[in-house]
Amino acid sequence: MAEPLNAAMRFVILHGKDSFLIVERIRRFQAALGAKFGEVSRFDFDGASAPAVEVIDELRTFGLLATHKLVIVDKADQFLAKEETRRMLERYAESPMEEATLLLRSESWRPGNLDKLVAKIGAVLKCDPPDVGDAKAWCMARAGKAYGIEVEAEAAGALVERVGNDLARLDSELAKYGAYLATEPEGSKQLTKALVSLLTGQTREEAAWEVQESLLAGKPAAAVRKVRELIEVSQAPEQLVLWSIVDLARKLHDAARMLDEGVPEGAVAKQVRLWGPATSPTLRAARTIGAKGAAILLREAVDLDRRSKSGLAGELPRTLEAFASSMSGRLATGRSPR
Numbered sequence: 001m002a003e004p005l006n007a008a009m010r011f012v013i014l015h016g017k018d019s020f021l022i023v024e025r026i027r028r029f030q031a032a033l034g035a036k037f038g039e040v041s042r043f044d045f046d047g048a049s050a051p052a053v054e055v056i057d058e059l060r061t062f063g064l065l066a067t068h069k070l071v072i073v074d075k076a077d078q079f080l081a082k083e084e085t086r087r088m089l090e091r092y093a094e095s096p097m098e099e100a101t102l103l104l105r106s107e108s109w110r111p112g113n114l115d116k117l118v119a120k121i122g123a124v125l126k127c128d129p130p131d132v133g134d135a136k137a138w139c140m141a142r143a144g145k146a147y148g149i150e151v152e153a154e155a156a157g158a159l160v161e162r163v164g165n166d167l168a169r170l171d172s173e174l175a176k177y178g179a180y181l182a183t184e185p186e187g188s189k190q191l192t193k194a195l196v197s198l199l200t201g202q203t204r205e206e207a208a209w210e211v212q213e214s215l216l217a218g219k220p221a222a223a224v225r226k227v228r229e230l231i232e233v234s235q236a237p238e239q240l241v242l243w244s245i246v247d248l249a250r251k252l253h254d255a256a257r258m259l260d261e262g263v264p265e266g267a268v269a270k271q272v273r274l275w276g277p278a279t280s281p282t283l284r285a286a287r288t289i290g291a292k293g294a295a296i297l298l299r300e301a302v303d304l305d306r307r308s309k310s311g312l313a314g315e316l317p318r319t320l321e322a323f324a325s326s327m328s329g330r331l332a333t334g335r336s337p338r
Contacts, residue, residue: 005029007036009122010096013076015109016127020168022105025127030070033101037068044072047079047106052088055079059092059100069100076104086114093117135165139174146171147178149189158196173200209278211244211324216281218332220325227324231317238316242305245323248282249294249301252331255286256294285331293334297327 005012005025012029014022033040043058050073058071073079080086089102090113096102101122115124130138136156143151151159151174163169180199181189214226230236251272258268268286269279286294304323307313 004125005032005123007032010098010101011093011118011122012101012103013109013115013118013122013124014103014105014127015076015107015125017107018127018129018167019107020166020171021127021129024167025125026072026103026105029103033068033070040068040070042070042072044074045079047073047075047077047104050079052079052082052085055102056088056092059097059102062099067099070103071100072103072105074105076106077108077110078106079104080110080114086112090114090117093121096121129165129167132160132165135160135167135170138167139170142171143174143177143191147174149174149178149181149191151191152193154193155191155196158193159200162196162200209244211241212248212278213281215245215248215324215328216285216331218285218328220328223324223328224321227321228317231320238320239308241320242308242316245320245327246298246301246305249298249327251282252286252289253291253294253298255283256289256291259283259287260291288334289331290334293330297330301327 005028009029014025016022030040030042045055045058055071055073059069080089092102093114094117109126111124118124129135136153139156139159140151140153143149159170159173163173176199177191177195178189180195181191210226210230214223217223227241230241231238251274255268255272255274258271259265263271265283268283269275272282274282289297301323304313304319308316308319313319
């Protein structure tokens with residue numbers, strides 16, 4: 001795939017949630033500018049606080065030592081929150097300095113007239129994580145080029161399944177594998193699926209079952225420790241832990257309702273999709289809490305999920321610990337907090 005940025009561009013916008021891809025594109029772009037202009041002076045601004053006039057002044061001021069400037073504004077969405085700033089950059093895009101390049105980067109972005117002007121003299125690139133197939137291919141290519149190891153196709157698939165398709169996290173794992181295999185002789189530095197299972201955290205399903213198992217045990221202190229361990233030690237995403245709690249609350253609600261209606265346990269397990277070691281403790285907890293208690297628990301779990309997405313759940317790890325403690329105690333006794 002051809003490099004999307006080149007040294008002839010005077011204005012570039014990079015936006016998206018893949019921080020690794022943004023950083024990598026900036027690195028390559030700066031190298032391309034250096035190859036064309038020689039020494040390049042880089043100036044970084046925090047878009048949340050930098051005045052627009054300072055950024056424009058830096059672009060229009062000639063450098064004393066370098067022949068070209070690269071001016072980068074981070075958090076560009078906040079930088080452009082003021083209409084006056086956006087208009088100022090639109091005017092600059094119509095007549096940019098040849099001796100400088102402006103690069104805006106941001107996780108979120110609102111397209112507008114500025115994008116059209118920038119596209120004429122540079123590029124507007126979205127930098128979101130790749131899909132699963134592309135993430136696997138990227139892992140196999142990146143591992144050999146950056147860390148000198150070979151990745152089996154099955155290993156790449158297992159890695160993406162466990163870590164996700166965020167390139168920064170994948171690259172961190174590949175670096176770990178490279179260090180682990182560094183002492184192996186040339187030709188034997190191969191990452192296998194078994195090694196991924198050994199060195200990388202659990203899949204979504206495995207981590208989810210650990211959360212749910214600790215809650216079903218009915219021991220609040222142990223449930224809190226498990227939530228803390230998954231978030232702080234295993235570095236499981238907070239939203240995965242929350243998803244696991246909501247998923248269990250939904251299963252308990254459905255199971256308790258059917259059990260109260262006299263549906264046989266085998267039919268309940270099949271309908272709720274319980275299997276293996278999860279079946280008995282889930283059905284037992286559903287009987288303990290009952291349909292009414294399970295409905296209250298599900299409503300509270302869904303509300304917590306809603307508040308977390310709106311930024312109203314406080315410090316989410318501590319909130320999850322408190323909810324896990326309460327939920328575990330209720331599943332043990334069947335009593336809701338007053």
